Amino acid sequence: MEQKQWSDRGQQIRLEQSEPTGRSSCVGVSRLGSVQVSGDMFSVWIQLRGASWVEAKEGKFRLRPGQWIALERDSKPLIQTDRHGVCIGLTLSAEVLRGMVPLADSTLYAGRGRIPRRDGRIALKLWRQAAARLADQQEKSDAAALRPILLHMVAIQQELDAYIQRCPGRSRSRKRQVFGRLQRARLYLEGNCDRVVRISELAELTSFSSWYFSRTFYTLYEESPQAAAARMRLERAAELLGSTSMMIGEVAAASGFDNCCSFARAFRARFGVSASRYRIALSHSRTDSAKSPGRARKAEILTGT
Structure with missing residues (x-):
């Protein structure tokens, strides 16, 4: 059975991992391709180029180059890349996850974070090797075939040990x-x-x-769950201010605020400036970075970027 699948140029793949063997697999998505994981499989995704949108039981996420996300077994994520996007992933059976504990005294956890460029290149190389081993079926188990890439991902998540x-x-x-x-x-x-x-x-x-x-x-x-939620919503607002042309009121609504007044107070308390000034300063930072590094740095300090 082929254990490497790639969705490219608008192609859609649906991964049905419901068979008793629960085989793990290597998955790739690129250039408007999409993958729907329908089975009961833990999955890990690494964005190499462009951007991807992930929709799962845990919510909606956007992956940019150098970011990873790991999702629990019942998440059933849908991953779709933009026209320049390249994303690689692993779907892991419960047996593979259990086998990691005696191997590395750890396992993989749900979450998201950044991966250094060098580690990203290593991950891609190990992912290709794992795909070849799974396809050849020369290893005694999926865990053995995936061992190098899994240990690499455990190392990337090492900061979670604390x-x-x-x-x-x-x-x-x-x-x-x-x-x-x-x-x-x-x-x-x-x-x-x-x-x-x-x-x-x-x-x-x-x-x-x-x-x-x-x-x-x-x-x-x-931090309390309420404080974490408020911080994340304001960080989302700041991202929307920098990456879209949405009006301030639209940004507030898209960040879960009932009215512009409460959003304005919360945003100023978090970033020290109004939302409109934040957007202007961020725009100047991007425009002037090549012309005047000193002025760009001043804008970065203002926006906190």
Whole structure:
């Protein structure tokens, strides 16, 4: 069975991973291609060029070059690239994830982050090698075929280890379980920055009580779920101000604010300037970066970029 699939030039692929063997696979998406993961598979995606849009149970995300996202087994993500986009991914069975723990004393967690360019090139090389091993079926198991790329991804997520140590639980296994649930809740906040997310939603997602979830979230990330949600919504607003021509009121609505007044107060409190001035300064920063580095730096300081 071929375990490498590539969606290119508008092609659509649907991954049905419902067979008893639950085989893992290497997946590529490029140039307006799209992939729908319908089965019960953990997945990891790395953006190499252009941009991709990801829609999953956790919400909607945009991947830019040098960014990765990992999604839980029931997320069923849809990944679509822009006309210049190249994105590589892994769909991993439960057996492969379990096999990682004795191998690396760790596993992969839901979340998103950045990957250095050098690590991105290494990931692409290891991904190609893993795809060849899966296709040849020379390895005894999917875990053996995927071992190099999985260890590389674990290393990229190594910064998460400090959070795991803060998790409640007597055993490392319990700490991992709690952390995995909290990571998914944090990703859910980021994927729903266009609205106000209730604590009850996050508690239900993690199967914790609202009180236990709020306390554990603060212990791990040193900010409350409400503060994290507000910060992410304002960061989304700042991104929209810089990347779109939307009016200020439209940006406020797209960031989950009921009215422009509350948005204006929150934005100024966060960034120290009004939304309109932030947009102007960001525009000047981009326009003048080549002509006058000093002036561009002044604008960067103003906008906090």
